[in-house]
Amino acid sequence: MSDADKKRLLREMIFYRRFEDRTFEAYMERKIGGFLHLYSGQEAVCTGVLEMANVGKGKENDYVITGYRDHIHAIKTGAAPREVMAELYGKETGSSKGRGGSMHIFDASQNFMGGYALVGQPFPLAAGLAMGCKHKGTNQIAICFLGDGANNQGTFHETMNMAAIWNLPVLFVCENNGYAIGTHIDRSTAQPDQYKRVDTAYNMKSSQHDGMDIDNVMEAAKTAVDYVRNEQKPYFIEFMTYRFRGHSMSDAKGYRTKEEEAEWEKRDPIKIYSKKLIEAGVIKQADIKAWEKEIDDEMENDIIKFAEESPEPKLEELTRYVLDDNPDPRWIGPLQK
Amino acid sequence: MAETAYWEAIRRAHDEEMARDPMVIAMGEDIGVAGGTYKATSGLFDKYGEKRIIDCPISENSYTGIGIGASMVGMRPVIEIMSINFALLALDTIVNAAAKIRYMSGGQIECPIVMRTPGGTAHQLAAQHSARLARMFMSTSGLRVVTPRGPLDAYGMLKSAIRSNDPVVIIEHEQMYNLKEDIPDEEFFRPLEGAEVIREGSDITLIGYNYSVHLCMQAAERLAKDGISAEVVDLRSLKPIDRETIRKSVEKTHKVVVAEEDEAPVGVGSEIITGIMEDCFFALDSQPVRIHAADVPVPYNAKLEKAAIPNADDVYQGALKAMGKI
Structure with missing residues (x-):
């Protein structure tokens, strides 16, 4: 990987952290409503995995789908950050035209197929996206990001089984942050090593890796992505990570200790990668400062400004998008009397 | 005109639509090698193969979800859920996904999926095989729900449902699969709307x-x-x-x-x-x-x-x- 790409990746992760921090501020200002689940701490997983896949190329992208902690996955796949922010603000210019909100970011133009609030629901949808890719012979794959908590849903087991028997080109990325909402994995899950839950049970290739060092993530993800694409078979990859904020805004994090948080913060993916790149002479500390300034400028003068100034959806369009708004009367009718 | 049983009408609609459009597939339990509980896809496994007539494990919620995912990228899956009682297991993917994805995405993504299922009592099937539940689906925004009364509608509405861009629940009935009616030999369509x-x-x-x-x-x-x-x-x-x-x-x-x-x-x-x-x-x-x-x-x-x-x-x-x- 070139130095330019390494610098870009670090800058991307710093941008993602700042994006989430800024949504937190907007939420506290009541500019953003509903539920808000932030990705801070887990950036290396999404950034590293999707760096190894086809993203940012529009309709040629691989298909990406995830749960409700979805802002960063959407942006890394190719969604415009200002449209994601406008969505959080509920605006017509938002990526889902203000109809979805934080938990339901969609960008079909980049094959980002959505954030879903039913834990575990993206498993079968992802397998279906993969079935479509395989059926059409496009060489695209589906990539499904979900947390360890999702693996206690029936859809996990049902989908692993079908993805395996039908050889679907889907990569399941388990972001194991140790908590299912606020319950520690040791108390919710009989087998804490998630990759072990699919290998013999569903005869699927799987592996477990550190998710805080993006170099590790990329190396493991490349193997997995190539396997899925070339072998046209599923792969389950687990990354050990940690979310620095609560599950959502209402979470006081009373279920975990300060000591545990401090330990994981030492392994902050941005700190790890910054240190590596500085030590390798790829960047200087001053570069990071300069990026932070640039990012803040972009955040306020473009992204937030766009979200603030964009119009809300028109009330007269309340019932638009429920069903096909221009249906073919041959199929829909009404019945000719 | 030919006298056609309800199940034959469904089978014919599948066959014609699958022959016309390679994106049309069928999924469900025992619909392929076993020929289908109601024979609605009988013979089609041999004609279209296992990639298009897909025998599913007994995992209603997730195979319905897989069909929905496939529909999001242009496929036209027809899902057979063996009994509407079992559709309760798939309520999450039908109601929370198929019915809502178009709206939640601001109209960017559609789910042109058809879910066929018999809903009704037959003969002494007892409480867990006799649900009707049409009311549950008709109360969900984002779905179409239709109830073909005989072979004419069973054929014509299934063809329309496959071509429509909306998720359609077709509620059939165990006691109607052998019902016979004369239907035209040439292709026709019956619209999804209209009493x-x-x-x-x-x-x-x-x-x-x-x-x-x-x-x-x-x-x-x-x-x-x-x-x-x-x-x-x-x-x-x-x-x-x-x-x-x-x-x-x-x-x-x-x-x-x-x-x-x-x-x-x-x-x-x-x-x-x-x-x-x-x-x-x-x-x-x-x-x-x-x-x-x-x-x-x-x-x-x-x-x-x-x-x-x-x-x-x-x-x-x-x-x-x-x-x-x-």
Whole structure:
């Protein structure tokens, strides 16, 4: 990987952290409503995995789908950050035209197929996206990001089984942050090593890796992505990570200790990668400062400004998008009397 | 024209649509090698292969979800759920995903998926194989729900459902799969929307859907012998409901019976009668009558089952009540 790409990746992760921090501020200002689940701490997983896949190329992208902690996955796949922010603000210019909100970011133009609030629901949808890719012979794959908590849903087991028997080109990325909402994995899950839950049970290739060092993530993800694409078979990859904020805004994090948080913060993916790149002479500390300034400028003068100034959806369009708004009367009718 | 059974009509629609469009696939339990519980895909496994006639494990929620995911990238899956009771297991993917993805995405992504399932009582299948549940799906924004009453609609509405860009739930009936009707040899379509007056009359309107349409027709014939002219309306579509056709009929006859096979609370009859109250209250000469199942899980014992489920005599008696004859 070139130095330019390494610098870009670090800058991307710093941008993602700042994006989430800024949504937190907007939420506290009541500019953003509903539920808000932030990705801070887990950036290396999404950034590293999707760096190894086809993203940012529009309709040629691989298909990406995830749960409700979805802002960063959407942006890394190719969604415009200002449209994601406008969505959080509920605006017509938002990526889902203000109809979805934080938990339901969609960008079909980049094959980002959505954030879903039913834990575990993206498993079968992802397998279906993969079935479509395989059926059409496009060489695209589906990539499904979900947390360890999702693996206690029936859809996990049902989908692993079908993805395996039908050889679907889907990569399941388990972001194991140790908590299912606020319950520690040791108390919710009989087998804490998630990759072990699919290998013999569903005869699927799987592996477990550190998710805080993006170099590790990329190396493991490349193997997995190539396997899925070339072998046209599923792969389950687990990354050990940690979310620095609560599950959502209402979470006081009373279920975990300060000591545990401090330990994981030492392994902050941005700190790890910054240190590596500085030590390798790829960047200087001053570069990071300069990026932070640039990012803040972009955040306020473009992204937030766009979200603030964009119009809300028109009330007269309340019932638009429920069903096909221009249906073919041959199929829909009404019945000719 | 050829006499065709309900299951044959469904099979023919699958076959024609699969031959026309390689994006059409079928998924479900035992639909391939085993030929299908209701024979609705019999012979198609040999013709189209395992990639397009897909035998699924007994995992309703996730194979429905896989079909939905495939539909999001341009496939046209037709999912057979062996019984509407089992569709409860797939409610998450049907109601939380298929019905909502178009809206949540601001119209960017559509789910052109068809979910076929029989909903009704047969013969002593007991509580967990006898659910009707049309009311559950018709209350969900973002779905279309249709109830073909016979082979003509079973064929024509399935073809329309496959071509429509919306998620469509087709509710069939275990007791209708062998029902026969002459249908045209050449290709045709029956639209997903619109109720239909299938027997004209002037004294009373009998409204049914799915199997209960046949109870209404039997009741109408008996009423005719009593000198009462009953009009029968087949709702055909439970979502959306064609209130205009209902209003016109009630304004003509001034009396109405709604027959459903399901339990009454929050049911199809409740919805239809509310619509009549809102649309043509002053056209009514008597109180509307609901015919429905007893409010019990469906019993196994044959006599108890018979007592729990409405029949043509119940519709007939309901009509007499609406007519003020009893």
